[in-house]
Amino acid sequence: MKRIGIDVGGTNTDAVLVDGNAVMGAVKTATTDDVTGGVRTALRDLAVQVGDAIAGTVAVMIGTTHFINAVVQRRSLNRAAALRICLPACASLPPMVDWPRDLAGLVDGGSYMVEGGHEYDGRPLMPLDERAVAEAGRRMRADGVRSAAVTSVFSPLTSAFEDRAAEILLSEHPELRVTCSSTLGRIGLLERENVTILNAALQDLAEETVRAFETAITESGIAAPLFITQNDGTVVSAAIARERPVYGFASGPTNSMRGAAFLSGIDDAMVLDVGGTTSDIGCLRAGFPREANNVVQVGGVRTLFRMPDVLSIGIGGGTVVAEAPLSIGPLSVGYRLTRDALVFGGDTLTLTDVAVAAGISDIGDRARVASLSPELIRAVMATVHRRLSETVDRMKTDAAAVPLLAVGGGAMLAPDRMDGISEVIRVEHFAVANAVGAATAQVSGEVDHVFRDMDRDTLLQTAEQMARERALAAGADPATLKVVDMEDLPLAYLPGNAVRARVRVVGDIAAR
């Protein structure tokens, strides 16, 4: 079964063709401003490299850091209105109360708090104030705001008020795109609302980006459906990804670690991903990234995302090296590497130049770094090795020595030996581990439903069956399905032993 995986990063767009357990081809190109161009070039290069083998591709799976970068770098965000259904509770802490000022200033399309919400046991807190919701919708339209985030107290238990509010808003303002918090998060009002507002603020970019991907694939003559990778190592259809861009926030590190596991056949290891600007260190457990402990902040905003636990330091192939006094980074030439670095004819000394001079990399024109002194090269490499080793050690939780998988375009910068590391492993195609991770992502099926008058075993079995059917409908291979999340919450207030069950099933994409 053939799949194309593409990683659209800030610097490079990488593409691979994976068939079963084999990487049939891999290419690396520069990311372009219009996104489409880079993806199109990558697909063209890949087709040239693998020839007829590209025929019969069943899926194109794209991972991108576009959405999280937009939040972190405060660009390409649209204004979003926040409607919170909560009064008379929660009034003293309005939407975006704990956001960084600059980000709130860009995104804030008006905040509205109306009566409604639910209790922990599913009873209404107050009836929904439908007139106030309608009034909010009219004001959003008058303000020219085209995206809204709707958050109701205890909506993860029952989304009734959010669904009704969305309906009312749309009847007042048909062009509005509404994100409901119950589709994105769990208990934790402020954090769930934050994520919902971020999602609403990414609607323009998500539409644009997904359309660009689709255009590039169509123009490349590939007749396979588009999937977008998610934080948890699964993919969703392009239509769902367009609605929920925040679910792709952490797909970069997830893909890189899942790709490293796939390429090496090692499921438990540290992973060091050396890119153009940073090195990211994470930890693989049973083939999946270890998740971060704490509340995860994205661009200074608290979220409840479960994200890979990754530590980043400013060391990458494009990192700028200054002599006398010697300093390394954090500045990077980024995507201008192939123009600004010495070996490419530029006049900026980067870590790539030092690597070429040290004989551990063979790109560009080696003659242009022949004048670098051996002392400088030794000093720079020693510092890079020390910093990487220290960071790996900080992320390590086991006392026993574990292997380290060095991936990414700058993997040659990793030292061959580190304390607490049994061996440093570099495998073919590690430079495109991200794209490989995307190509080998799985699909999921989720059910979140209130069941009545069933014993616990029966309802969990029923829920699991529904989730399996949804995973199959999403394109999963039935032989590979497994349950990754199952929880049930008794709703004491409802008649007939009501229980809310949530089950999530994942599996590999099936050949069609």
Add this chain to the structure above:
Amino acid sequence: MEKAVPAPDRIETAAPRAPRVLTIDDIEALALGAWILGTGGGGDPYHKLLNMRELYRKGHTVTLIDPHSLADDAQVAVLSNMGAPLVGQERLADPEFAVKPVRTMERYLGRRFDAVMSLEIGGGNGVHPLMVAALTGYPVVDADTMGRAYPEAQMTSVAVAGLQCFPFTLADIRDNEVIIPRAESWKWMERISRKACTEVGSVAATCKAPRTGREVKDHGILHTTTKAIDLGRAVFDARARHADPVQAILDACAGRLLFTGKVVDVERRATEGFLRGRAEIDGVDGDAGQRFTVHFQNEFSVGYLDGVPVVMTPDLICVVDSVSGDGIGTDVIRYGQRVSVLALPGPEVFMSEKGLEAVGPRAFGFDLDFRSVFAETVSGETAP
């Protein structure tokens, strides 16, 4: 046989500390320290901290006063937010509603309060009275009645001392108010007030039985607000120096590190307005190969090392993030977290027979004789 309740730290020889206006930095440190002292309960103070930032931004301030400066007949409101921490994650704390039961109590008593204080310094309730103080102008007394957090009304120093348990007021975010003018005992007060709290959504602002200045000085747990601020500052300071925040907690509170590991399983159930359950932690580094089990009823109550009970209430059992030193609540502890389990000394009042009856392991359903982690050191036995 009943022993007299010891009353340490009651000798008023030293002059009371001068009142001080808290800075927002003090309150940031208080929130962090209170969360650690909350032993997993009392709710994450984050929302109350956010409210305090908003109130300070609008120009409100809070003055902290030494309990020894209270007149004997001063009237002190003992405040808390009651309910399940999980509910607090959805129904965010609101200062206006925190004031309501205080005003209800004042109307019922027919007199004004002179100051407010925390029922429990641990968790969000360590910050709760500050919201009321900021809006009303009442000073906050540097004391509480638990020195930590506990789930029930009879688990306080004033209950152990046998002080009167009524009257009690409770307010809801809607226009519901409850006054309990009398109750047979602290346990009855707990049962009746808990029912009211559950009915309004398992979260309510409350004003417990008011205390006189004399009662606070004799039976309160003194200077715990300052203790929490100092603890928070120690952790902030350790982080800034890239020192170990867990060690900073141990140093600030004369505590002991019991276990370091990773959470591998959490079982949780909500019953009668409480969050009950246990977390299983697998050891790392020096504790590798061992398993620590910590049980909770809103707060961590008993800890077992490989099936052997090694720490129990009223010693404080704190589970903190091994890297940041942040407290971890029983409502948010989850699989994969890397945690350190610490024991901190509990208030002396709870080590008495009456104290143990109220908050010892049997009060939480564990048929164990209390043994303090710290007493063992004194008697020269091996620490767990």
